[in-house]
Amino acid sequence: MYQRIVLVIARLPVFSVLFAIALSSVFSVSTFAANTIDGIRLWPAPENTRIVFDVKEQPDYKFFTLSKPNRLVIDFSDTKNTVSLRNLAVNDPRVKLFRASMSQGKTRLVLELAKSYQLTVFPLAPAGQYGHRLVIDLYDENRSKQIIAKPKQSAGDIIIGIDAGHGGEDPGSIGGKGTYEKKVTLAIAKKLQRVINQEKGMKAVMIRSGDYYVDLNRRTSLARDNHVDFLVSIHADAFHTPGPNGASVWVVTKSRAESELSRWLVNREKKSELLGGGGGVIKNTADSHLALALADMSKEHSLGVSFGVANNVIKELKKITKMHKRTPQNGNFAVLKSSDIPSILVETGFISNHDEEKNLTWSTHQQRLANAIHQGIKNHFLSHPLTGSYFASIGYKSHKVRSGESLSVLAKRYNISMSKLKSVNQLKSNALRIGQTLKIPRTG
Numbered sequence: 001m002y003q004r005i006v007l008v009i010a011r012l013p014v015f016s017v018l019f020a021i022a023l024s025s026v027f028s029v030s031t032f033a034a035n036t037i038d039g040i041r042l043w044p045a046p047e048n049t050r051i052v053f054d055v056k057e058q059p060d061y062k063f064f065t066l067s068k069p070n071r072l073v074i075d076f077s078d079t080k081n082t083v084s085l086r087n088l089a090v091n092d093p094r095v096k097l098f099r100a101s102m103s104q105g106k107t108r109l110v111l112e113l114a115k116s117y118q119l120t121v122f123p124l125a126p127a128g129q130y131g132h133r134l135v136i137d138l139y140d141e142n143r144s145k146q147i148i149a150k151p152k153q154s155a156g157d158i159i160i161g162i163d164a165g166h167g168g169e170d171p172g173s174i175g176g177k178g179t180y181e182k183k184v185t186l187a188i189a190k191k192l193q194r195v196i197n198q199e200k201g202m203k204a205v206m207i208r209s210g211d212y213y214v215d216l217n218r219r220t221s222l223a224r225d226n227h228v229d230f231l232v233s234i235h236a237d238a239f240h241t242p243g244p245n246g247a248s249v250w251v252v253t254k255s256r257a258e259s260e261l262s263r264w265l266v267n268r269e270k271k272s273e274l275l276g277g278g279g280g281v282i283k284n285t286a287d288s289h290l291a292l293a294l295a296d297m298s299k300e301h302s303l304g305v306s307f308g309v310a311n312n313v314i315k316e317l318k319k320i321t322k323m324h325k326r327t328p329q330n331g332n333f334a335v336l337k338s339s340d341i342p343s344i345l346v347e348t349g350f351i352s353n354h355d356e357e358k359n360l361t362w363s364t365h366q367q368r369l370a371n372a373i374h375q376g377i378k379n380h381f382l383s384h385p386l387t388g389s390y391f392a393s394i395g396y397k398s399h400k401v402r403s404g405e406s407l408s409v410l411a412k413r414y415n416i417s418m419s420k421l422k423s424v425n426q427l428k429s430n431a432l433r434i435g436q437t438l439k440i441p442r443t444g
């Protein structure tokens, strides 16, 4: 390459020679710096801002902070920045300005900050569509005390945590037409939030409310901090062929026997953590099985509630969309693994399927999905109300037994289990007599 430039210079007049020398010096700088910064993304979130640098090679960096004014300085050695820094921080509340300077092959980036923050800096190895990255999280200093702003809740409300899957760096699955799962999940989550908050006796808490990534462990701790009674995680499925379609509902598995599909999904969750840039690594599967084996009675209870809601949500989803699976599926998801909060994960459809990708971006269909999830959750908590909740206080319908009606017929008609029907009516056997009045839990 150099030789050829020299040859060209030899044939050109002086003016062009100077120009060529200037060019070749730019050239030598770029070949001198082994690494390049090829992209910078900012993801402002309620409790942190994540800054991601795409770098060509594994980054060699140092950083320090300065005060008065607050600054973060990062030195990338042997690196050239190719990204325009103008307007980069324009929508971020924590970073005011980026500045860069270069000397001796080293790029120094100075971030002017609004105040001082807790800092996490870590490199990420290539994953999915990303190459090497350097991630910086600026956390608000009062983060641990932060509770997600939620609507005024009255006594007796059950709190539903809504976890929109993926976000920020992690797009989730990507459809054939370029639909990002993270957008679909957030849109459905927001619609679900609205219908839940319109329902007397229910209140929604959003675990993710914008386009940013929340670590999987943080998702469950946010749910816990916000006293969530039930957590619903919303996703859209994908497969490497466009054929599979339909929705499915997942609960955390208790058994060692996992289906092929379950393993596939759990692996995707791990991938998501790599894409999203989780600071911690998800425990390996053996560990999580052990943790589950050690689970206590509250886990048993929580599993029961999870299955109950899962069945009710499936019943509602069936009415408005194809089902991939018509029974609750077992999966060992980190986001479902917090033993004290009953939870489900809803795969709302396959984004890798042509028709469903279209449907999942359609507001009316998103609303139907949200309504079905809401109705399923509500039906469960009406027939199995939490002690002290509003749903527990609204009582029962009564039913007078007619000829030909058995306990199983009535259980089916009123959408509750036979054992529940027996227990609320204190029946010792399955026998009913004509004219007998039964209490029927309201299922809305």
Ligand SMILES: [Zn+2]
Pocket (backbone or CB within 6 Å): 165, 166, 172, 173, 181, 235, 236
């Ligand atoms: Zn997902």
